[in-house]
Amino acid sequence: MSQYDWAKTAPGAGAGTQTQQIDVGLRAHMNKVYGTMSIGMLITALAAWAISGLATTTDPSNAAAQLGNGTLLTSFGTLIYGSPLKWVIMFAPLAFVFGLSAMINRMSAATAQLVFYAFAAVMGLSLSSIFLVYTGFSIIQIFLITAISFASLSLWGYTTKKDISAWGSFLIMGVVGLIIASIVNIFMQSEALMFAISAIGVLIFAGLTAYDTQKIKNDYIAHAAHGDSEWLGKAAIMGALNLYLDFINMFIFLLQLFGNRE
Template sequence: MADYNTIRAGATGVRTAQIDEGLRAHMNKVYGTMSVGMLITALAAWSISGLAVTDMPTAVQIGADKYLTGLGQALYTSPLKWLIMFAPLLFVFGFSAGINRMSAATAQVVFYAFAAVMGLSISSIFLVFTGISIVQTFLVTAIAFAGLSLWGYTTKKDISGWGSFLIMGVIGLVVASIVNIFLASPAIMFAISALGILIFAGLTAYDTQKIKTDYLQHAHAMDSEWLGKSAIMGALNLYLDFINLFMFLLQFLGNRE
């Protein structure tokens, strides 16, 4: 009996080590996919309205150090700007609804395409804010995001109950933001930004813990296809948390031209 218990304990220890190793690999894939998406977003935004290049034949100067490329002019001077503005929201709904019918490889390509569309959508920040303030806000966001995500990953507290309240808050932010497009109220914008920071700070911790919990709940199955799509959806959620946290912080920390 002693030998049996020893073997059983040893097998359990090996299994736990395998799960821990798999979890680390899973989280690395989530953060890696998210990071590539962030890079694509930055390049897409920069290619439209962040180019301080005077020798481009299609570049048009619109400020002291601000230029628009030909594509940027087409987007900002036509009704296409409305399509680009709302495209990421439609993209997220479509992606979330259709991911179960996609392969993991297809889902990853779609995520990167979404990241490019998001870059086009937020490219106006290069026209509104100074480059230095954008970089500074990005660094502040990165530090805050890292801390919040680490806390969500390591905390023993179950924060799954936050989900429904945070999602309701996001829906409220979307509705208020759409209404304020037409009202253009600074007071409403200030309130939206303040609430947005709090909501997406909470979502960063919540989503990180959920990614970890979902992996541990399905670790016994070790379905590579499910794990691949789970990592992409986790990357999408954390990517959205980071982007929104950055955009709301920029309203407070960014210096306008």
């Protein structure tokens, strides 16, 4: 029986008060998680849009290169998309995730939040190339589909009585497999493998959305009684990071599957 269930059923006059305090605190905690994640998403979207605008031009006299689809690149666009710097940009978000996860215990909650927002901006730089590959309408359409799917899955993960903690190890193994397969396909350029990666990726991150939501809820319930506001602040940021990654990856894989290319 979880601590939350115990609080609901424990005898004594204080049990109801304790449960009510946990419920109120949990709502505030989840609001902070979703709020932090939403700000991160906004930063990513604005960064991606602004950088793609700086990287492309409609004036041939200002173009430094031209892509196969006719898109004209500025010298800045050639630097970030056509030079070895593109590999640094591609893997920089991954380095941020590992760095934040490893160092968060040595950071204050405020510092961790700033690092998360910096990560969101770097992710925007990494994702800016989608505006060169897919139509603007397609990007918006897939984003809305992802948002509806994410909200439904997260709500289910929050409200379900089923314990899905056993999904964790399986899903993480799936993510590792996706990373390895994606790196291999950078060199193979196999459309069939890319389709398989995208389809499996959607399923894995759909599962992770529900799993991470339930885990954020259960972690709060398990630690709320300790009253460690600093820990809870960091937990909210890490929860926002996990859900942010679930959303972004589900969006990318859906875009690869169903997006209309330029």
